[in-house]
Amino acid sequence: MATAQHPSTPSVRTGVQPLRAGQGTSFLWRKLHSLLGIIPIGAFLIEHLLSNYEALKGPAAYGAQVRFLNSLPLVRVLEWVFIFLPILYHGLYGLYIWMRGKSNLVYYPWAGNWMYTAQRYTGLIAILYIGQHVLRQRFMGISLPENPGAAFAKVQHELANPWMLAVYIIAMIAICWHFAYGIWLFAAKWGITPGAAARKRFGYVCAALGFALAVMGLVSIWAFVGPKYKNTPDIVPLAAVAVTASPVLSAPPAAVISAAV
Amino acid sequence: MANKTIALEIKRQSSPDAPAVWEKFELPWRPGMNVISAMMEIAANPVTADGQPTTPITYDSNCLEEICGSCAMRINGKARMACSALIDNLEQPIRIEPLSKFPLVRDLQVDRSVLFENLKRVKAWVPIDGTYDLGSGPRIFPQVQEVNYPLSNCISCTCCMEVCPQFNEDTGFVGAATIAQVKLFNNNPTGKVFKEERLRALAGDGGVQECGYAQNCVEACPKQIPLTNAISDVSRDVLIQKAKDFLRG
Numbered sequence: 057m058a059t060a061q062h063p064s065t066p067s068v069r070t071g072v073q074p075l076r077a078g079q080g081t082s083f084l085w086r087k088l089h090s091l092l093g094i095i096p097i098g099a100f101l102i103e104h105l106l107s108n109y110e111a112l113k114g115p116a117a118y119g120a121q122v123r124f125l126n127s128l129p130l131v132r133v134l135e136w137v138f139i140f141l142p143i144l145y146h147g148l149y150g151l152y153i154w155m156r157g158k159s160n161l162v163y164y165p166w167a168g169n170w171m172y173t174a175q176r177y178t179g180l181i182a183i184l185y186i187g188q189h190v191l192r193q194r195f196m197g198i199s200l201p202e203n204p205g206a207a208f209a210k211v212q213h214e215l216a217n218p219w220m221l222a223v224y225i226i227a228m229i230a231i232c233w234h235f236a237y238g239i240w241l242f243a244a245k246w247g248i249t250p251g252a253a254a255r256k257r258f259g260y261v262c263a264a265l266g267f268a269l270a271v272m273g274l275v276s277i278w279a280f281v282g283p284k285y286k287n288t289p290d291i292v293p294l295a296a297v298a299v300t301a302s303p304v305l306s307a308p309p310a311a312v313i314s315a316a317v
Numbered sequence: 318m319a320n321k322t323i324a325l326e327i328k329r330q331s332s333p334d335a336p337a338v339w340e341k342f343e344l345p346w347r348p349g350m351n352v353i354s355a356m357m358e359i360a361a362n363p364v365t366a367d368g369q370p371t372t373p374i375t376y377d378s379n380c381l382e383e384i385c386g387s388c389a390m391r392i393n394g395k396a397r398m399a400c401s402a403l404i405d406n407l408e409q410p411i412r413i414e415p416l417s418k419f420p421l422v423r424d425l426q427v428d429r430s431v432l433f434e435n436l437k438r439v440k441a442w443v444p445i446d447g448t449y450d451l452g453s454g455p456r457i458f459p460q461v462q463e464v465n466y467p468l469s470n471c472i473s474c475t476c477c478m479e480v481c482p483q484f485n486e487d488t489g490f491v492g493a494a495t496i497a498q499v500k501l502f503n504n505n506p507t508g509k510v511f512k513e514e515r516l517r518a519l520a521g522d523g524g525v526q527e528c529g530y531a532q533n534c535v536e537a538c539p540k541q542i543p544l545t546n547a548i549s550d551v552s553r554d555v556l557i558q559k560a561k562d563f564l565r566g
Contacts, residue, residue, distance in 0.1 A: 075495070244549050
């Protein structure tokens with residue numbers, strides 16, 4: 057303040073506080089948030105979209121993919137450690153980040169500022185969507201780990217509701233956007249693309265990846281709602297699939313056979 | 318020739334706790350006017366547009382050539398230097414407000430000492446003080462000079478902090494200017510002696526991790542400093558420093 061006081065006079069600080077140099081742990085938590093978005097969450101997203109794409113081959117192939125994933129060693133541990141907990145942390149810490157930012161898009165409607173804001177809204181859509189998706193598809197209704205043959209019909213019944221279909225389409229686009237821009241942000245903020253030209257080039261790469269993932273996801277949704285596999289039986293026999301991902305699994309679980317019969 | 322006039326609306330506040338009021342001014346147009354020269358006109362004849370006498374406007378300014386960094390304020394909503402804000406390029410009435418993220422002193426004058434405090438906390442200087450003549454410093458290669466010169470252009474105007482969505486009281490983010498100065502002084506062969514300390518400082522709460530990469534800083538910077546490049550480089554250096562500290566600790 058422009059008053060005649062001695063420079064060493066301590067003044068009561070108002071406004072934004074200066075850097076707490078070297079103090080606190082926010083660096084670790086923020087970087088963990090950033091890293092988890094790529095690995096394992098981003099990696100899982102790609103896996104999920106690739107698995108969804110199997111739906112184009114029909115209910116039996118889709119069921120076989122579900123069965124393969126559920127046959128992975130320690131699958132329940134993998135599910136919690138590499139999917140549920142990271143997404144929960146990424147989502148909650150992401151909200152915390154959002155709460156502490158003060159958007160000024162009204163005054164500064166620049167491209168980067170738009171993306172900054174979009175990253176927050178798409179993240180919110182992702183949290184809400186994933187919450188209901190995991191609840192309804194993983195923990196409610198018929199249990200897919202025990203009945204992988206029921207996977208196609210379960211999703212098909214869900215998407216039969218046009219509102220739910222709209223939710224899935226919006227969430228698919230929002231999540232692919234969030235992931236694509238998230239990779240770009242990761243590269244920029246971890247110093248992988250410190251040059252403006254490199255960030256621009258990598259922006260095209262991320263945009264292409266995000267677009268490809270979104271198209272793949274939307275095409276997979278079409279497999280469930282399109283005319284080709286209409287009225288899929290609640291449980292399809294997976295033995296019909298000649299090629300399975302793992303030789304151990306070539307014999308379908310007895311429960312599935314009996315249910316199919 | 319008809320007497321052309323210009324219209325200004327200025328947000329005024331007589332003290333940090335006083336209520337803010339808008340005052341309108343109408344001034345005769347002159348060629349090459351800028352916002353500071355307009356406020357000098359008001360000081361010469363402090364009368365509002367509706368004829369009420371008022372006080373001259375309080376604001377910081379010094380060089381009037383966009384090199385001292387004093388006169389940052391919000392002009393038509395955007396943070397920028399008032400001296401280089403030419404009246405002819407602005408939509409009228411020109412709305413002038415103080416920067417919003419710094420404690421207000423009076424009218425358009427704000428207390429931006431948080432930047433000075435931040436620069437001190439990252440040791441943004443080259444230590445050359447000694448009890449004897451240290452001689453000439455090491456040579457700086459032209460390639461390094463090319464990188465450093467744009468960073469050395471920072472005028473501490475705080476526009477990058479004002480426009481940053483992450484620079485606020487909740488985050489206590491250090492802001493782009495300080496991060497760019499860390500890159501500058503870490504690049505200096507003598508300043509390098511504090512490199513590790515600077516990087517550790519920037520990993521503290523409010524440090525480089527708070528950047529959300531909205532990139533407003535680089536858009537707003539009146540000196541075109543490559544701030545986002547600096548944030549990217551320094552973020553990586555901070556990360557590597559923290560990893561080294563963890564593994565050596």
